Amino acid sequence: xxxxxxxxxxxxxxxxxxxxxxxxxxxxxxxxxxxxxxxxxxxxxxxxxxxxxxxxxxxxxxxxxxxxxxxxxxxxxxxxxxxxxxxxxxxxxxxxx
Amino acid sequence: xxxxxxxxxxxxxxxxxxxxxxxxxxxxxxxxxxxxxxxxxxxxxxxxxxxxxxxxxxxxxxxxxxxxxxxxxxxxxxxxxxxxxxxxxxxxxxxxxxxxxxxxxxxxxxxxxxxxxxxxxxxxxxxxxxxxxxxxxxxxxxxxxxxxxxxxxxxxxxxxxxxxxxxxxxxxxxxxxxxxxxxxxxxxxxxxxxxxxxxxxxxxxxxxxxxxxxxxxxxxxxxxxxxxxxxxxxxxxxxxxxxxxxxxxxxxxxxxxxxxxxxxxxxxxxxxxxxxxxxxxxxxxxxxxxxxxxxxxxxxxxxxxxxxxxxxxxxxxxxxxxxxxxxxxxxxxxxxxxxxxxxxxxxxxxxxxxxxxxxxxxxxxxxxxxxxxxxxxxxxxxxxxxxxxxxxxxxxxxxxxxxxxxxxxxxxxxxxxxxxxxxxxxxxxxxxxxxxxxxxxxxxxxxxxxxxxxxxxxxxxxxxxxxxxxxxxxxxxxxxxxxxxxxxxxxxxxxxxxxxxxxxxxxxxxxxxxxxxxxxxxxxxxxxxxxxxxxxxxxxxxxxxxxxxxxxxxxxxxxxxxxxxxxxxxxxxxxxxxxxxxxxxxxxxxxxxxxxxxxxxxxxxxxxxxxxxxxxxxxxxxxxxxxxxxxxxxxxxxxxxxxxxxxxxxxxxxxxxxxxxxxxxxxxxxxxxxxxxxxxxxxxxxxxxxxxxxxxxxxxxxxxxxxxxxxxxxxxxxxxxxxxxxxxxxxxxxxxxxxxxxxxxxxxxxxxxxxxxxxxx
Numbered sequence: 001x002x003x004x005x006x007x008x009x010x011x012x013x014x015x016x017x018x019x020x021x022x023x024x025x026x027x028x029x030x031x032x033x034x035x036x037x038x039x040x041x042x043x044x045x046x047x048x049x050x051x052x053x054x055x056x057x058x059x060x061x062x063x064x065x066x067x068x069x070x071x072x073x074x075x076x077x078x079x080x081x082x083x084x085x086x087x088x089x090x091x092x093x094x095x096x097x
Numbered sequence: 098x099x100x101x102x103x104x105x106x107x108x109x110x111x112x113x114x115x116x117x118x119x120x121x122x123x124x125x126x127x128x129x130x131x132x133x134x135x136x137x138x139x140x141x142x143x144x145x146x147x148x149x150x151x152x153x154x155x156x157x158x159x160x161x162x163x164x165x166x167x168x169x170x171x172x173x174x175x176x177x178x179x180x181x182x183x184x185x186x187x188x189x190x191x192x193x194x195x196x197x198x199x200x201x202x203x204x205x206x207x208x209x210x211x212x213x214x215x216x217x218x219x220x221x222x223x224x225x226x227x228x229x230x231x232x233x234x235x236x237x238x239x240x241x242x243x244x245x246x247x248x249x250x251x252x253x254x255x256x257x258x259x260x261x262x263x264x265x266x267x268x269x270x271x272x273x274x275x276x277x278x279x280x281x282x283x284x285x286x287x288x289x290x291x292x293x294x295x296x297x298x299x300x301x302x303x304x305x306x307x308x309x310x311x312x313x314x315x316x317x318x319x320x321x322x323x324x325x326x327x328x329x330x331x332x333x334x335x336x337x338x339x340x341x342x343x344x345x346x347x348x349x350x351x352x353x354x355x356x357x358x359x360x361x362x363x364x365x366x367x368x369x370x371x372x373x374x375x376x377x378x379x380x381x382x383x384x385x386x387x388x389x390x391x392x393x394x395x396x397x398x399x400x401x402x403x404x405x406x407x408x409x410x411x412x413x414x415x416x417x418x419x420x421x422x423x424x425x426x427x428x429x430x431x432x433x434x435x436x437x438x439x440x441x442x443x444x445x446x447x448x449x450x451x452x453x454x455x456x457x458x459x460x461x462x463x464x465x466x467x468x469x470x471x472x473x474x475x476x477x478x479x480x481x482x483x484x485x486x487x488x489x490x491x492x493x494x495x496x497x498x499x500x501x502x503x504x505x506x507x508x509x510x511x512x513x514x515x516x517x518x519x520x521x522x523x524x525x526x527x528x529x530x531x532x533x534x535x536x537x538x539x540x541x542x543x544x545x546x547x548x549x550x551x552x553x554x555x556x557x558x559x560x561x562x563x564x565x566x567x568x569x570x571x572x573x574x575x576x577x578x579x580x581x582x583x584x585x586x587x588x589x590x591x592x593x594x595x596x597x598x599x600x601x602x603x604x605x606x607x608x609x610x611x612x613x614x615x616x617x618x619x620x621x622x623x624x625x626x627x628x629x630x631x632x633x634x635x636x637x638x639x640x641x642x643x644x645x646x647x648x649x650x651x652x653x654x655x656x657x658x659x660x661x662x663x664x665x666x667x668x669x670x671x672x673x674x675x676x677x678x679x680x681x682x683x684x685x686x687x688x689x690x691x692x693x694x695x696x697x698x699x700x701x702x703x704x705x706x707x708x709x710x711x712x713x714x715x716x717x718x719x720x721x722x723x724x725x726x727x728x729x730x731x732x733x734x735x736x737x738x739x740x741x742x743x744x745x746x747x748x749x750x751x752x753x754x755x756x757x758x759x760x761x762x763x764x765x766x767x768x769x770x771x772x773x774x775x776x777x778x779x780x781x782x783x784x785x786x787x788x789x790x791x792x793x794x795x796x797x798x799x800x801x802x803x804x805x806x807x808x809x810x811x812x813x814x815x816x817x818x819x820x821x822x823x824x825x826x827x828x829x830x831x832x833x834x835x836x837x838x839x840x841x842x843x844x845x846x847x848x849x850x851x852x853x854x855x856x857x858x
Contacts, residue, residue: 003357003365012607018501020398021609022391031375033207034368036609037173041364044178051606078606 004028008038009047012079039077049080115163116276117193121185121216122200123209124171127228129153130259131200131268132168150184160273167194175215177329189219190314196222196275198268203233203240203256206379210371217284220315222275223252226268230256238381245378250284287370289321290362292354296324296347303340310337324348325360390612394495398610403499410492411579414483416572416757418476418556423564423571424749425475428742433468434716434787436735454663458648465716466644466709467637472788473557473708474629480556481628484522485621491613493518498608507587508594513543517586520550521579522628524813528820541825542593545833548813548821549586551579553632554704558808561708565789566798569760569772574802578809585810585840639816643699643706647672647713667714686807686842687800687849697807703814708788715791748775799857803849810841 002010007028011019015027021039025032042048122128136155153168169188170181177183189197199216201209206227213225227233227240246254253271257264288294300320304310310319310333322330323344334341351359396402441459445451487493500514520527527547531540551559559578563571654665655674667673668691676695683689692714700707752775759770796804812818812834822830 003361004368005361005365006357018498018505019607020394020498021607022394024607030368031207031372033205034372037208037211038364038368039607039609040173044174044176045360076606076608 004030005038005041008035009042009079012048012077043077046080048077051076051078114161115165116159116195117165117167118272118276119167119169119188119194119197120200121169121189121197121212122171122228123173123202123212126171126200126202126209127257127259128171128200129168131226131228131257131265132166134259134262134265135269136166150180152184159269162273162276164272164276172212174212176325177327183329189216189221192221194221196224196272198224198226198272200226200228200257203227203230204236204238206240207371207375210374211367214287214367214370217249217252218287218315218318218321220318223284224268224271224275225249225252225254226257226264227254228257228259230264231258231261236381238379241378241380245374248285248374248378250286252284287367289366290351290355292351293324293359293362293366296351296359297321299347300324300340300343303337303343307337307340321363324351325363390491390610393613394610397492397495398499400502403495404503407496407499408580410487410496412572412576413757413761414480414487415575415579416760417483417754418480418560418572418575420569420572420757420760421750421753422476422479422560424746424753426472426560426564428746429475430468430472430787431742432739433464433471436739437468438464439735454652457652457663458645461651461713462644462648463641465712466647466706467641468712470557470640470705470709471633473560473705474632476557476560477553477632478625478629480553481522481625482621485624486616488624489614489616489620491611494608494610498610501606501608504590507590509539509542509590513539513546513590516543516547517550520547520552522553523631524548524550524552524817525820528817528824531824538598541829542590542598544821544825545593545829545836546586546590548817548833548837549582549589549810551582551809552704552813553628554814555808557705558707559805561788562792562796562801562805565792566796566801569756572760574805578805581806581844582809585844589836589840639703640705640709643702644709644713647699647706647710650675651713682842683807683845685850686803686845688796688804688807690795692795693804697811700808701812701815701818703816704808707808711792712788715795716787751775799849799852802852803845806848807841807845810837810844812837812841 008024011024011027019027021036022032025035028035030038039048043050120128120132132153132155136157139156141154142151150170155166155168157164157166167188169185172179172182172185175182175186175189177186188194197216199213201213213223217223225245227242230240233240240256242254242256246252253274255264255268255271257268289297297317297320300323301316304316304319310316314330319330323334323340324347326348331341331344334344348359351357351362355362357365397406399406438460441464442451442456445456445459450456484493487496497514497518500518504513516527516531524547527550528544531544531547555578556575559575560571563574567574650672651667651670652663652665653671654660654662654669655671658665658669658674660666660669668677672695673691676691676698679694679698680689680691683694688694692711695714696707696710699710752773756772759772762768762770792801813821818830818834821833
């Protein structure tokens, strides 16, 4: 017996290319809204990692919380195989003063 | 946690005239709007005891009762993973609330019901408020509220439109009924997997014999949470060894029987319950499950058409950026080289400092250098506005998704395009953005490629050369440069992934694509402003320093050359001598003039410095265009000139914006729509900037293209190089610098020599 929730993780392990949420919902034959909830569930449980647009930004640019050159992108999810980078230890960048 | 027996004492429901209602819901579900409409100005904001989470309380009267409305923090679940979840959960469990109103977004009901189900499991008096009912209606989503209420065991279901106060009377009536009448039978219950239900049955007697636990928690709810591995509750259960041992044994049995972790099995049952609950309750018109976004995505994210669509969008953006901004570029150039230069000279003259090296430093060093870069604020404003429009419309997410797939085909991690996309703005954060890749080799490769993405600082160079040599077609040059950067990155990635680093595992990711929407002007203006400010800070610091340094090198005669400090020809200056040493290297690429090679050296400091250096070098030697030479002398004339030229630039900008359409359509074979002409052509022709005129003297069109290609591909700026060294080490950075210099020279030479062979020189 494999639950849909577990099949979400299996898709991450087995699928060969990036998927949109809608594609994953079709693959699981489940409502996309429920799949999104399931992704959030696994993020909370530490099995998936949410890679947001702010993941790459430096944090000490002129004392501002984010670099203006970082493009805003929607959430991505990936298997959390290694601990995520700690934003607090990121070095400053010199792109904006 | 406060312990009150309110819910268990039925007499209170008829005697007490002060009640508490809790408002729960997901973030952004419309809960706060309902809170504000219900309570008006009667609100109080504080903190939850011992937490940094804000506590919002409001008050209103309901049929003679005084009601305290507590706006719980927005949460997606009650799993005790965050302070907000713990606050919301503890408050609901405390029994302080006589009734809980769970607000769920009507348009995203499936996503919002998980929290509702968890509250329902607690067995508290509950109302389901379906907010944003108007949004759901506009999307033709129909909800059978009566059937939903019936399936939930009689829980009142109230459709709401918070900002229009629709449904609030029904909500208040439901509240009144809930607080005046003792709790009825428990609402519907999620049926969990049989093996989990068995485990719960085993745990219930152990929980029920511990009154300290049952006083605080509903027994079934506690059994479920313990099986779900709820850390705070397991810590409490440690005081009851028999219970804890039974929980562990049950968890093991569930896992060995089903192969599933208990928490996943329980959560999956909740999701199945939600899916079953909504079947036949929520209906959409035929085909409505395929939204307009879905239909667009069939083309935009198509595995074949996605990349051409992306390139077409990029092409359009560079048409807008390069052509529409030109009138304002010329306006800023006219203001800087006209009135501002004039005022600076007049001020220095009044201070008795005119005519000497100080005037030369201020006018030819600072104003010409920094001003030469400031001229490009309009072009960057248009670029950043276009990027913000793509972000806000939802297309940027599709672009990243399509290109990620493309990257994966090249053997790169799908996430590699994110740093490269950031690189279009600035390479420095792009280098740091490689940290989203956990594999060090993926990071190294992506960092290597990122520098080929044309950053915003390089754009002014293409624009000035494009408008100088190709006029209205300058957008094509800009697009060609960006496309060349991507092509070189792709070829380099093939080299690295197929030859240098082979057989790396490529993991999958899933991206949540937002629905398309019309870009909001405010959402676009703010990031544009922030990026322009960052650019101006750069101009005020690094470019200023570079301009002064270049002026100094230009003012000092080379050893053995004729002349004195600030009285030497550019060619005999130290800068001229150093640049001349390098110039022959670029002869095969067609730009062996020493000014070009000198500008490339300063471009290593910052790419913007290429333009400031060219301005300092060429504007000193080239006569100004007529409009500039005839610059007015009085302050009133200066102000009139600034205002009149701004008005003309605005009209020309509108003209260029309108002409994007005919220019685009004219690309089709056999189509020739004439562009509109708001301003007489002669007046437009006179508006050529001084630097553009100077560049036409120093470069041929083919050499200009080769120079732009070299600027695109050669070593990135100092800040990017430092970031690379910090992230990937000295050796990898030196490899990148050597490789990019070699590729830049090779491609520039191939383009120039190939162009000569084709007779384009």
